Amino acid sequence: MKLRFLIVLSMLFFACNTDDEPVIADAALEGEWQLLNVVCYCSFEPDTDFSLTKINFDTDRSRVTVIHDGQYSFFREAGEHFYGGQGDRIGFSDDTVYRFEVEGSLLTLTLQDNPEIADDEVTFVFKR
Template structure:
């Protein structure tokens, strides 16, 4: 009886000591890695010779790193950002959200737009580097 009680108490202790934020540090295998921007689809104008490949993102654990080698601003400013994933929805701490779809070596990020704003839809298409 004493062994059963000890095992039961250890099991309860193990469950109660789990992390408060299960999303933190979780690796999302679909997103993990380095991605290069291939195309942007929106109600906006780009010069015909716009080189999207100067914009890159990298998912590592629960961090997103954004970098560009020119002054173009696409997904967000250069830097490191925390994010969480629920289903196919990426959420940043400021509330900005993107639905994502990974197909083979291609990633599409669709901005979850504000229904009260017209023409704020944008889709970013990346390929895995």
């Protein structure tokens, strides 16, 4: 009897998954966003028009479409990109991960940087 109990108990123990964080909370991302600003350890020309970059989240399909109407490519290359993640993290197939926060009509995407590189922090601020 004790052996059966130990077997059942061990099966329950190994069935538990410690990665049970909530799936990505991306409902607030849905729709079109226009780039407002890029914050980083870099410089841009004073007349750089960030608003020429737009992104459109389709949360049902877990895809984001990036459009660049200007000469610069901000955030990601133009086109459709699949994303996944957990909680407030968005990950792409090239292993880049962004933390996102939506406050009212503003979306902030912050690159989860490499802690060994001091100047690779970048934050993208979008507005609806």
